[in-house]
Amino acid sequence: MDEHNDQEWPPGTVRLEDLKQAGKNGEVILQPRPSRDPNDPLNWPRWEKYLNFGLVSFYAMMVFALIDAATPTWAPMNEQLGFSYAILNDSYAVGNGTLCIGAFLLIPFALKYGRRPMYILSTAAQLGVSIWSAKLETVADIMLINAFSCGVGALAEVIVQMTVADMFFVHERGTMNSFYVWAQNIGGSLAPVAAGYITVSQGWRWVWWWCTIFFGVALVAYIFLYEETKYDHSAIQGVDLRNSQDPVGGFRQTASDEEVSIEKRPDLSDAKLEPRISRGSTGPEAYRSRHLSVIDTDSSIPRKSYVQRLSFWTSSPGPLSHFFRHSYQPFFILFTIPGVFFVSLTYGALIAMSTVQVTTLSSWMAEPPYNFNAAQIGLMSLPSWIGSTLGALIVGPLSDWLIVFLARRNHGIYEPEMRLWVIVAFIPFVPAGLFMFGIGLNNGASWPIVAVGYALASFGTLPASSLSLTYLTDAYTEIVGDALVGVTFTRNLLSTIFVFVLTPWIANMGIKNVFIIIGVLVTAVLLGTFIFIFYGKRFRVKFVNRYRYYAARQYQSRPV
Numbered sequence: 001m002d003e004h005n006d007q008e009w010p011p012g013t014v015r016l017e018d019l020k021q022a023g024k025n026g027e028v029i030l031q032p033r034p035s036r037d038p039n040d041p042l043n044w045p046r047w048e049k050y051l052n053f054g055l056v057s058f059y060a061m062m063v064f065a066l067i068d069a070a071t072p073t074w075a076p077m078n079e080q081l082g083f084s085y086a087i088l089n090d091s092y093a094v095g096n097g098t099l100c101i102g103a104f105l106l107i108p109f110a111l112k113y114g115r116r117p118m119y120i121l122s123t124a125a126q127l128g129v130s131i132w133s134a135k136l137e138t139v140a141d142i143m144l145i146n147a148f149s150c151g152v153g154a155l156a157e158v159i160v161q162m163t164v165a166d167m168f169f170v171h172e173r174g175t176m177n178s179f180y181v182w183a184q185n186i187g188g189s190l191a192p193v194a195a196g197y198i199t200v201s202q203g204w205r206w207v208w209w210w211c212t213i214f215f216g217v218a219l220v221a222y223i224f225l226y227e228e229t230k231y232d233h234s235a236i237q238g239v240d241l242r243n244s245q246d247p248v249g250g251f252r253q254t255a256s257d258e259e260v261s262i263e264k265r266p267d268l269s270d271a272k273l274e275p276r277i278s279r280g281s282t283g284p285e286a287y288r289s290r291h292l293s294v295i296d297t298d299s300s301i302p303r304k305s306y307v308q309r310l311s312f313w314t315s316s317p318g319p320l321s322h323f324f325r326h327s328y329q330p331f332f333i334l335f336t337i338p339g340v341f342f343v344s345l346t347y348g349a350l351i352a353m354s355t356v357q358v359t360t361l362s363s364w365m366a367e368p369p370y371n372f373n374a375a376q377i378g379l380m381s382l383p384s385w386i387g388s389t390l391g392a393l394i395v396g397p398l399s400d401w402l403i404v405f406l407a408r409r410n411h412g413i414y415e416p417e418m419r420l421w422v423i424v425a426f427i428p429f430v431p432a433g434l435f436m437f438g439i440g441l442n443n444g445a446s447w448p449i450v451a452v453g454y455a456l457a458s459f460g461t462l463p464a465s466s467l468s469l470t471y472l473t474d475a476y477t478e479i480v481g482d483a484l485v486g487v488t489f490t491r492n493l494l495s496t497i498f499v500f501v502l503t504p505w506i507a508n509m510g511i512k513n514v515f516i517i518i519g520v521l522v523t524a525v526l527l528g529t530f531i532f533i534f535y536g537k538r539f540r541v542k543f544v545n546r547y548r549y550y551a552a553r554q555y556q557s558r559p560v
Helices: 046-068 071-080 085-113 115-134 139-157 159-167 170-201 205-224 255-259 283-293 320-327 329-336 338-364 374-379 382-409 416-426 429-442 447-475 477-509 511-527 529-542 544-551
Strands: none
Touching (some): 085 320, 085 338, 159 170, 170 205, 329 338, 329 477, 329 544, 382 447, 429 511, 447 477, 477 511, 477 544, 511 529
């Protein structure tokens, strides 16, 4: 097999195991290949990666908490400020609308100047929005608050995925992305629970004062703890590495490589998928296996100091035209690369479905026969969190194990489509939960029935959401920033449309029929997973030239 032939090795296809050295089990090859620079985020110690990842997961959680904590406060807003539920629904839809466009405006800055300034500045902006929310009085206030908080919050749907791609290897991304989506769901599911109790005990304005406190703490943490993950891999001490990677082992071996020693060895007590060294092997093949399966840093390259690592920005060279093209390029990527469009449709349909459930609960369960107060409505978000938590606990480790298992059966070669098999197992839970939820509300069923339906739908939604995003990251790593902006656009466009039409749609057709239709549509989209399981690689091959064109237009993307 020609390892440099795009027909056999399109972007995303990599050798994940070296079966020559360790027989049946092989050695897990690190993909993408890290450089030898200890400042490369792929080479960071695990504690440092996890600290950074924990901070950005908290960022995602707080962004969605700020957005979704509003729904339990609607009833007292309706009573005290006279805001109708139609106005409150429209304010939510306005937020979804600005979520559509926020990433187009802000992600170019993250690509040009780094992730760190965007995390810090957007957190400061959300801090200001939280204070504004606590003081809101008019319809204009609530519309503008939703517009600004969601416009800035759109970053969370893209920049965290970029950070995961910066720091973690292919065989780790399933777990990391599942944890990210789970953290995001904590904001969307548990924040309303807390908001309901705060509304009842302290008043609805204190929901936003608590957000102010948490964003203030987060801002301090990002200023003093978050390190930049954007890395200039193109040159290390004058050595150009941009064209030195192959799909099997990453950087091609040179004569000087044979003289290097392993400066950093893995802890053999770690998980089974942790890269290992075959200590008893010798010769060129043994070196190759060792070289590809461990992090190998050059001790002559100094690690940056704490102050240097906390530099406010890391700018990439290039004219303004290179900067502005990232504001329109995502549209072209979205509609000309099938894999990106598939992920955007899948992720968008699932999130739109979840948004419809949240908004329906807030208005429907405040009325007879339920007559829930703010705290009780908030508690109805707990089943969603339970379902998504169970899904996250299963799908992350399962998908990372499965891709190594399937790669082993495929002669050590990994195809991104291998992850998609896990989605199939969770598809039935989505329509089952939706039908139970919608029909239960229509028939005035007891709240536990509605809660179980909500939990089932969430249990199926999280695996499909996280794995579709991981598939995008693995298959289109070099253009992941632009691709995710396109995904975010579709996701929020669908949510905006559904929320705007939801009230008249239910009035005309009834809530049971609305949820049956949504369930059928979402299931049809999820069944499209089979198309990419069987034909995804063909799409990557067919559109490889378009992919490479956009990859060449990125800021110092890491080749894979």
